[in-house]
Amino acid sequence: MRKDAELNRQKILSSVESLIQQQDMDKIGMREIASAAQIGMGTLYRHYPNKSALCMDLVYGNLQHFIDTASEYLGCYQGNPEVALHYILSEYLVFRENNMGLLESVESNWKQGQVFYQSELYSQLVMLLTRVLKPLKPMFSDKELTFTAEMLTAMLKSDIYAFERLHKGLSQEEILSSLIKLLLN
Template sequence: MSSSTKRRDAKEISAAILQTTEFLFTKYGVENVSMHQIAKAAKVGQGTMYRRYANKGDLCMDLMKEHFQSLQEETIQYLKDAKAISVKERIQVIFKRLLYYVEQHSRLFEAIQSYTTCEKTKKPFYDAPPYVFMHNTIRLLLEEAIETKVVRPINADFTAHTLLSSINPKMYIFLRQKNGYTAEEIIENFNKSLLEPLFY
């Protein structure tokens, strides 16, 4: 068997594991699915499974990366096309898209961040590439706002972390399910309470 065939097979196996994981998580909930169940349903051996994913936390993180890739690409393209739009509006658009992303993948997102449903992953959530990407994106936009003097005196790095932490999936789910806010109401209140006060 050629090395290219081996690589292709490895990709197919990983894809099968992720597809099976997402199906089982969606059907039964993240907390109710074991690594053994995933391996059995994906028709891969336990050894193969654990060579790719040390624990369920790694699986959760990989699934999040799969979903996040399209959001990241859309964000990069939007920022390229929206240079003439005010920095305030650009930040609002990015957070609106991020909030809808959390809405769509809230159960998986919550599992990764909470460390209670999934086992602890190799890297803390805040060191994960998706979070780092969003933080850097927001920080750079805030720095632009500071330079153009359209925002109040702030620490861009700290503020970016604070804004992102306010979209904690646990809080988002609480607001949606317990307090009855719609996704649109959460976005509206996020803008009014957190974003708009930063700008002159």
């Protein structure tokens, strides 16, 4: 990507991050994003054909950061596998919480969801979760570990997570505790 194009992309993403601190993503329009980024509408649409694609790019960046940080932790941590599971799931819930509005926008678009499940990033997430589950489930085959990791991500999709947090009133710690019990039993 050309340097000026990358600079515009970064301006767009940082402007959106700033805007979503003030209001829900579904209330932010493309015109408002272009204005905040101080670019023209054409430039915005050259980078992102719609708001969902923009949300996807933000989520991908944030998810990559989570995966990188969690992988680094697992590379250094040599202690109790249950502690590692607690840490990784806790950080994943923080990622889900911090990106709730963005994830709802992305996950509500079925077509983009299908693209995500076939992406390298999704594979990295599943491998990370498989890696943390393996010492806790040594009797599981690779196929069973992968299935468990994929079902864990499915259980935490934005609509289910938001329902548990906002409608049922569960805290992140309560969700974490229940997930760990579910996975360890």
